[in-house]
Amino acid sequence: MDKKDIVIKVCSGTGSLSAGGKDVLEAFRSLAASTGTQAEFRDRCTAHQVGCRGFCSRDVLVDVIINGEKITYELIKPDMVPRIFEEHILQGDPVDEWMAGEQHREFHAAQTKIVLSHCGEMDPESLDAYLASGGYEAAHQAFVRMTPGEIIEEIKRSALRGRGGAGFPTGLKWEFAGRMRSKEKYVVCNGNESDPGAFADRCIIEGDPHSVIEGMMICARAIGAERGYIYVRDSYALAVKRLGLALRQCREHGFLGSNVFDSGFDLDIRLYPAPGAFICGEATALMKSIEGKRAMPSPRMWRTAEKGLWGRPTVINNVETLANVPRILGRGAEWFAGVGTENSGGTKVFSLTGKVKNTGLVEIPMGVTLREVIYGIGGGMVEDRAFKGIQLGGPTGGCLSEAFLDSRVDYESLALAGTIMGSGGMVVLDETSCIVDTARFFLDITQAESCGKCTPCRLGLRRMFEILQRITNGHGRNGDIELLEDLGSHIRATSLCGFGMTAPNPVLTTIRYFRDEYAVHIKDRKCPALVCKNLLTYSCIQENCTGCGLCKKVCPSDAIRGTRKKSHKIDQDLCVKCGSCFDACKFDAVLRE
Amino acid sequence: MVTLNIDGQDITVDRSYTLLDAVREMGITIPTLCHHPDLSLFGGCRLCLVEGSGMRRPAASCVTPVQEGMVVQSSTPYLERLRKTNVELLLSDHPNDCMLCERAGNCKLQELAYYYGLREHRFEGDRRIYSRKDNNPFLQREMEKCVMCGQCVRICDEIQGVGAIDFAYKGLWTKVTPPFERDLDCEFCGQCVGVCPTGALTGRIWAGKGRQKFREVDTVCSYCGCGCILTLAVKKNQIARIYSRKDTINEGMLCAKGRFAYEFVNSPERLTRPLIRTAPKKDWQLNDSGRYAQVKPERSSTNSSGVFREVSWEEALDHIAFRIKEIKDVHGADAIGGLASARCTNEENYLFQKFMRAAVGTNNVDHCARY
Secondary structure (H helix, E strand, O other): OOOOOEEEEEEOOHHHHHOOHHHHHHHHHHHHHHOOHHHHHHHHEEEEEEOOOOOHHHOOOEEEEEOOEEEEEOOOOHHHHHHHHHHHHHOOOOOHHHEOOHHHHHHHHOOOOOHHHOOOOOOOOOHHHHHHOOOOHHHHHHHHOOOHHHHHHHHHHOOOEOOOOOOOEHHHHHHHHHHOOOOOOEEEEEEOOOOOOOOHHHHHHHHOHHHHHHHHHHHHHHHOOOEEEEEEEOOOHHHHHHHHHHHHHHHHOOOOEOOHHHOOOOEEEEEEEEOOOHHHHOHHHHHHHHOOOOOOOOOOOOOOOOOOHHHOOEEEEEHHHHHHHHHHHHHOHHHHHHHOOOOOOOEEEEEEEEOEOOOEEEEEEOOOEHHHHHHHHOOOEHHHOOEEEEEEOHHHOEEEEHHHOOOEOOHHHHHHHOOOOOOOEEEEEEOOOOHHHHHHHHHHHHHHHOOOOOHHHHHHHHHHHHHHHHHHOOOOOOOHHHHHHHHHHHHHHHOOOHHHHHOOHHHHHHHHHOHHHHHHHHHHOOOOOOOOHHHOOEEEOOOOOOOOOHHHHHOOOOOEEOOOOOOOEEOOOOOOOOOHHHHHOOOOOEEEO | OEEEEEOOEEEEEOOOOEHHHHHHHOOOOOOOOOOOOOOOOOOOOOOOEEEEOOOOOOEEHHHOEOOOOOEEEOOOHHHHHHHHHHHHHHHOOOOOOOOOOOOOOOOHHHHHHHHOOOOOOOOOOOOOOOOOOOOOOOEEEOHHHOOOOOHHHHHHHHHOOOOOOEEEOOHHHOEEEOHHHOOOOOOOOOHHHHHOOOOOEEEHHHOOOOOOOOEEEEEEOOOOOOOOEEEEEEEOOEEEEEEOOOOOOOOOOOOHHHHHOOHHHHOOOOOOOOEEEEEOOOOEEEOOOOOEEEOOOOOOOOOOOOEEEEOOHHHHHHHHHHHHHHHHHHHOHHHOOEEEOOOOOHHHHHHHHHHHHHHHOOOOEEEHHHO
């Protein structure tokens, strides 16, 4: 056999592990050992785990790289491994039918991977792998060769803005904290990602924990902090585990502790597993939580960069923001600023979900249009149904209509449209999604997650949710739309923290762009998308009905009457709207409207 | 110093002021529920909103520091609408049982509802209903009436240093409660009762004693030497409740005794005249050496404290003088000890120890507050 290098990379993010990624990796390893390949090639044949590469709907993804030639397989199960090993690795003949196809290329083609560049390429649990890819060089440079002022200047020139949602310029924040004179300063990494459907921070930590730590080290050096906290949700078990491991490796190698890189500078970073409430992600609530108090936002009388954790200057940055930092120092601020728009440099990671063909984690340069994301990376709508709307920025974001498909994805354009960048959730809705029900769904989350401190958020969101519930249950009243608008703008104007200020967004934007759909729900008691159960009616189309009686058999409430071979009737008073007859009928004789 | 303009008038205040301080200094009323001058800033009720130049949205004045050149409006139709909606929201989650509420007439929420003319509100929906009752002896806690101002939580933590209660749960179901919803088991100082703006926290012994038209009598607490000023709310010549005013030496704060321990005043069991024991306790007898000693009761005694006779002060004092002399002659002065009360004044306690040392001739004198 020729001399060759064999590298097998098995995706090991949370999504992949639940699809059996660990078994796939084990299968490769045991085959390599049992066939003697391992013995023959020694360290030139490796099989290792890598972080999430984004395309989670096609897990388990496996890269087989022979002499630099990469073949990607998708939807791999452990029992498929022997054939790949036999045909591809031993005989050099790739298994065509399992190879990732057009969809995979389409998904990755339009993306620009900066933050996610290590995810899917590198073993997240190995410090050596990170060092081999140039890891901790930026931190070394920051500690040994650069002054704090130079670092801050570099970050400012990169036009990096906070990826947590609000988009505050990162360099400016560091400058505020750096300017403060204080014996103690803190750097905090906010990893309390709690939006349903958002998993960007999670994947970054799971796939590349060292980048986050390196970003924190650079930040600590820039502002003069000697203590850092990584605040990450306890329920992100794999992320907590890998971060803990990475921190241990750093301490063992002297990257953390006293006299980092012989610079005379001390730094310790600790992991703080968060209790997991949505509001813990709000900066002031997060600090209260680290201080050991109940996570309730405080009024912002000072910047946290000036008076934060325990009253000391504190920089709180999002996971993604910090993971960008080593890249900026490594490749230069100009390169980074060149990737994005004028006001915001770099890329943003989005969690693309909903009714698009390709779902998963996508990284796009700032300023790309929504159309490019949905129809390019996303591959278009499922079953080519019509696009209806897109919910951006999680449950406190807004829902945009088709008219905004060509608007650009950056902080200013999104704010103009009435939504936020938020945590980077993108939920695509099509004609089978009910707008009112979607708004109700998001309000259900936010009203339950309100910390209860301020009146408009605690009670106002609850009342909005109850009105929406009433509308989707068919009890909507005239004036409900106006009441929702009034209450929504009231909460936005009077709430204490950013959560309350943005929480009515789903309702306000959907009323703004889809007012008719609300009106139909209230006036006609109909749900055009056929989602709101209580607004549906089932009736029998006499011409189509053959009187087979199947619907009668499946009806749980005996609401269907009729004799055999004659058309049936549905008693609306008894019907519980379960839809069993609709599903059972073979002659399209049940009308759902 | 900072100069700013509020409602068209210039005012110069200290740099440490908040907008609320400045507005109030000008004599302008602005509603608040959660603000307390002695406690940390909260900013939760969102009633003290103001509008101003350079503000993107209305700001809560209690948590906005003053800045040079600010132009602020404390009351505009828009602000009044926002305040009214907030009160409406609070009422939509309130039992509205003012008829039976202990705080009616002295309730900030009721006052706000009256001010904004709110008999009804626009919202229908869930209301907090708690069936579980707290069995502590002093405080009546009706958490349905709580407006989440957090003053009780803060005064307990920041002033009393106890931290017996805190917020629990989220959303509508947020609740101020002792840990794990247990019965309140603290020092019962009742500071939380003192700051509660609604009827959520009241004294158990207040119930049914009247809630308005009190005759207020200022007095000094007789329990210890601190000298807290009490205000007795008197109705039908009986104390209905006790509180303390803000402008007193104790700044309106009281402890459990000062606030709740007043039932003795009108108690029928209260001693009003001196008593002399006419027969010793049955299980105590004079032994051969002339000392009283406890003996094993042969049969169950019916009156263990002996039999008392009501006497005049003259007779009582004569009896005391006679017995002290007698004991001193037989057993010496150190057989006598004196225990004074913290409820006496300093002067009385001074005289008592002087009496013990000079007249009786012993140093055996002590004071109940040592224990």
